[in-house]
Amino acid sequence: MKMSKLFVQTLREFPNDAEAISHKLLVRAGYIKKLTSGIYSYLPLMQRVLTKINKIVREEMNAAGAQELLMPFVQPAELWLKSGRWEVYGKELARLNDRHGNQMCLAPTHEEVVTSVASGILSSYKQLPVNLYHIQTKFRDEIRPRFGLLRGREFIMKDAYSFHSSQESLEEEYENMARAYTRIFKRCGLETKMVQSDSGAIGGNVSHEFMVLTSTQSGEDDVFYCENCDYAANSNHAVSKLQKEFTNGAEFGYSEEKILDTPNVKTIDELAKFLKIEPYCILKAVLYIADSKPVLVMIRGDKEVEETKLLNTVNALEIRSATNEEALEYLGCEVGYLSYLNVDRNKVKVIFDNSAKGMKNFVLGANEPHKHIVGYNYKEENDFCDVSLVKEGEHCPCCGSPLKITRGIEVGNIFQLGTKYSKPMGATYTDEKGEDKPFIMGCYGIGITRTAAAAIEKYHDDFGIVWPKEIAPYHVDIVPVNADDNEQMDVALKLYDTLNSLGIETVLDDRADRAGVKFKDSELIGFPYRITVGKTIKEGLVEFKHRKTGEVEKLTPDEAVERCKQLLLN
């Protein structure tokens, strides 16, 4: 491709509305163009990157035994009503009516359709297992799209669905997909970590996410991992051994139950300071509203509530913390002095976090303004469950080593769905005994557009993108320093033809601009290798520059071709 013809416009400045570095660079280097919030055109450079990622995905999925098909983007409500997700999915599901008034939706995912497709064709256990996938545009009407391709509303996803007659077979395929995913991301130049996760709206029992770990701000998820063993989990799913497993207020001299005046002492910090006690001896009460019903969470003072865990525990669709007015309404007390004591559990659901287990002589609100109780001990049996956020420094649940935290970008995930969709949708096969059984299913997603963005988050420098060569839009950028110099242009053109004929994807920057402009663009766009044809051509030499390392080699044109072959063909 000649640069003068390439459909691209690089910008001198970063766009104002971009936050994430991948977003900034994709816009500035001319890869994407925003149409509206969270919706982008993929310009020719971007399309080449996506095509390359897709190719890797297809090769590995096919090698893993999956079959590609293509399912519809617009789907009837009927299917979603059957699976029960029409109500559950919420506003993220974009709904519309066709001209007859039938309700439709734009596909955010394809469990419903694939289940209906499969059940029509798979009728015997002999046909199982089967794994079907496609690569397709999805639409999720995100509350707040941001970070460009990292969280668009419209995005490209590879989604695969497997059908089995036994849990063992599902688990086998799950492992198979995990291996395929690791290979896919590796071939895209990305190291990923497989972490345990919450299964969210997709549902199911076991699930893992593939995370690209990013040391900086750009990741959207917190990942806890153990350096000693291979435990790793998304913060919405992570569990830990507490630093202080059992706490006793007697340690701070509170061994007798009494009510104390604590005027205007509202927060845990204030209370700890006021009583000269550590937060871990306080039983904190936090009121939530889950689907408009009150839920009171009792949790140790040094811990925070993990809202996704709470959401799952109370089996709600939506959750938010309650206002002070709601606290007054449901508990008759303002926030800051709440407790579970004297609460009518028929009206307010009370949940105890595991961290509150085994506390002795602790402090808690008196459910009366400006009063707390000290030296309290449980007087009843309570059920405890896990609704708290892990903190860095807490210990690995498997081996007890301290847990580390890092940011991560989720580029893929795998779920064991079981019969979550097949059962309600009546998708069954006939087993050996002639009985009808619902399919046991798995599903496996890769965010194609997000993978591209993640690669940029991971690989960039002050000059621009540094693509891994496997997914770069082109491999080599040939820059004749002076387009008016016939000698330079001749050599550049010859190199261009030679490399292209070898199947090496090459750009020739034939523009009349000065060298600086071409160098800047080359680095911004992120071509892995650049061949500069300049003054040194008088000595028969060109420059071969490695984008990643900045290393420059002086080579003859023939040697430069050899270097390209060696680096890019094998």
Place this chain on the structure above:
RNA sequence: CGGGAUGUAGCGCAGCUUGGUAGCGCACCUCGCUUGGGACGAGGGGGUCGCAGGUUCAAAUCCUGUCAUCCCGACCA
């Protein structure tokens, strides 16, 4: 959905307080000059100032409404 901000040329912005010819830089077009790190000179094209009302002789500017976008919190590939 709550909190904050912004809408003026493809991009980045000024002008608005105090109403009176719509401006600057980049990009684009023409000519000249230049060619190893985003040159320079001269000339040129492009904007119903988000939209709709209102006030006024006169609105980018003041008022009202509305829409959109972006940033901070809860969802997800």
